[in-house]
Amino acid sequence: MDVHIRVENLTFRRGARKIFDNLSLEIPRGQVVAIMGPSGTGKTTLLKLIAGQLTPEKGRVLVDGEDVHRLSRRRLFALRQRMGMLFQSGALLTDLNVFDNVAFPLREHTNLSENLIERLVLMKLQAVGLRGARHMMPSALSGGMARRVALARAIAMDPDMIMYDEPFVGQDPITMGVLVTLVRKLNTSLGLTSVVVSHDVQEVLSIADYVYVISQGQVMAQGTVEVIRNSDDPYVRQFLQGAPDGPVPFHFPAEDYKKDLGLC
Amino acid sequence: MLRFVQWLGHHSLSRIRAAGRLGLFLFSLLPALPYALWRVALLLKQVYNTGTLSLPIIMTAGLFVGMVLGLQGYNVLVDYNSEEAVGTMTALSLFRELGPVVAALLFVGRAGSALTAEIGLMRSTEQLSALEMMAVDPLKFIFAPRFLAVVIVLPMLALIFSALGVLGGYLVAVGWLGVDEGAFWSQMISHVDWYDDVINGVIKSVVFALLVALLSLFHGAEAVPTSEGVSNATTRTVVQGSLGILALDFILTALMFN
Numbered sequence: 001m002d003v004h005i006r007v008e009n010l011t012f013r014r015g016a017r018k019i020f021d022n023l024s025l026e027i028p029r030g031q032v033v034a035i036m037g038p039s040g041t042g043k044t045t046l047l048k049l050i051a052g053q054l055t056p057e058k059g060r061v062l063v064d065g066e067d068v069h070r071l072s073r074r075r076l077f078a079l080r081q082r083m084g085m086l087f088q089s090g091a092l093l094t095d096l097n098v099f100d101n102v103a104f105p106l107r108e109h110t111n112l113s114e115n116l117i118e119r120l121v122l123m124k125l126q127a128v129g130l131r132g133a134r135h136m137m138p139s140a141l142s143g144g145m146a147r148r149v150a151l152a153r154a155i156a157m158d159p160d161m162i163m164y165d166e167p168f169v170g171q172d173p174i175t176m177g178v179l180v181t182l183v184r185k186l187n188t189s190l191g192l193t194s195v196v197v198s199h200d201v202q203e204v205l206s207i208a209d210y211v212y213v214i215s216q217g218q219v220m221a222q223g224t225v226e227v228i229r230n231s232d233d234p235y236v237r238q239f240l241q242g243a244p245d246g247p248v249p250f251h252f253p254a255e256d257y258k259k260d261l262g263l264c
Numbered sequence: 265m266l267r268f269v270q271w272l273g274h275h276s277l278s279r280i281r282a283a284g285r286l287g288l289f290l291f292s293l294l295p296a297l298p299y300a301l302w303r304v305a306l307l308l309k310q311v312y313n314t315g316t317l318s319l320p321i322i323m324t325a326g327l328f329v330g331m332v333l334g335l336q337g338y339n340v341l342v343d344y345n346s347e348e349a350v351g352t353m354t355a356l357s358l359f360r361e362l363g364p365v366v367a368a369l370l371f372v373g374r375a376g377s378a379l380t381a382e383i384g385l386m387r388s389t390e391q392l393s394a395l396e397m398m399a400v401d402p403l404k405f406i407f408a409p410r411f412l413a414v415v416i417v418l419p420m421l422a423l424i425f426s427a428l429g430v431l432g433g434y435l436v437a438v439g440w441l442g443v444d445e446g447a448f449w450s451q452m453i454s455h456v457d458w459y460d461d462v463i464n465g466v467i468k469s470v471v472f473a474l475l476v477a478l479l480s481l482f483h484g485a486e487a488v489p490t491s492e493g494v495s496n497a498t499t500r501t502v503v504q505g506s507l508g509i510l511a512l513d514f515i516l517t518a519l520m521f522n
Contacts, residue, residue: 053396053397077401078399080399085397088390089389091391091394092394093394094391108398108400
């Protein structure tokens with residue numbers, strides 16, 4: 001198996017709270033890999049660690065065999081040109097219109113003629129179905145459209161991999177369907193490695209090749225969709241079915257209830 | 265008592281930490297600055313945003329301050345039969361003090377606060393993070409052009425402020441109160457020194473510009489990514505900027521005109 005991203009014994013702390021404790025996982029090239037887990041388990045943090053925006057306390061992240069956190073800034077930036085990332089909010093540059101947003105990485109990193117850039121941008125926008133919206137400003141876009149524009153921008157430089165941060169959150173069913181199809185379609189047609197961080201169980205399981213379920217800083221379960229669906233691990237079952245109480249308690253850790261109320 | 269000591273310690277420590285972060289920020293920003301000269305389009309856009317758009321407030325304020333100076337100066341000087349000196353007085357107060365200081369105070373409220381809010385919001389909407397992910401350094405792309413634009417623009421605004429102030433003084437003293445026009449200008453020309461007064465004023469406004477640019481970008485970059493955080497950061501820019509300008513002005517005046 002050709003491993004694209006390898007996370008080894010990663011430990012990361014935010015203040016006193018340990019987000020990851022000796023986390024290891026492998027992401028094979030060319031597949032859609034889902035990383036699932038409840039909110040607050042640091043899924044977004046994991047993406048930022050892979051991209052080298054955050055530095056781990058221990059452990060390392062290898063992308064294409066390169067240790068992300070030991071690269072010089074110049075080499076890291078070169079590596080990032082081969083990575084795409086879709087932010088939850090889209091994170092479009094608000095002072096540029098749709099076309100210029102998608103053209104932005106091309107203009108910054110290449111010397112292509114304006115003519116060629118225009119064609120490339122239109123092709124990327126066509127791929128996400130928004131060629132007609134090229135003159136709109138980000139503030140005029142709906143959340144789903146903004147995410148699709150951001151997706152076109154993320155693939156503008158033809159990266160080898162793309163990381164999706166909660167791509168389905170807060171979308172209506174139709175937009176959700178569009179995005180789900182897009183993730184799968186882009187993966188196949190561009191030969192990308194896709195890392196999808198999400199807690200939308202059904203959508204993710206419908207497109208993933210391989211699934212990691214993380215919680216409390218560690219991998220709780222992993223396997224193909226089949227394996228995850230048939231898992232009898234109580235934690236995985238609770239997560240997939242969305243049961244309010246189980247191994248993950250309903251209550252945030254607190255002092256004894258009676259004591260808190262002053263009853264004893 | 266113990267509480268107070270604890271409070272004092274906590275606050276001093278957090279102040280010192282903030283000062284350290286400010287220093288680090290400046291240190292990492294400096295190497296990115298030359299890059300802004302390369303990107304003329306980015307720089308011009310910021311010159312327009314911070315400078316051209318500040319012109320109306322600067323010009324109006326300059327005119328009124330000059331008119332007030334002309335009026336007050338005349339009222340004092342007329343008792344000594346030297347009302348022709350009102351031109352000198354107006355010009356000296358403007359070029360030495362009021363031009364640089366008031367223009368900087370208005371600028372920090374008009375443009376500094378806008379810069380902080382803009383960058384704070386860019387941070388909270390992950391735009392800075394997205395730039396990093398696209399292998400574009402926000403220090404070069406966002407911060408450097410804004411810093412440089414402020415340093416270019418504020419001295420010019422201060423000079424425009426002073427020029428409009430002199431015009432205001434002229435309108436009131438000569439046009440309204442009947443001071444002799446020839447005496448008004450000739451006294452001003454013979455008493456206002458190019459280097460001692462005008463250039464020193466420009467040096468002052470360059471120093472203020474450095475302060476305003478640094479503070480507004482730093483507070484934007486440090487803003488907690490919530491609406492309250494951005495609003496607090498904007499306030500900090502204006503408060504620290506205004507007080508800093510006044511304190512620096514005293515120090516500079518003591519050094520220059522003593």
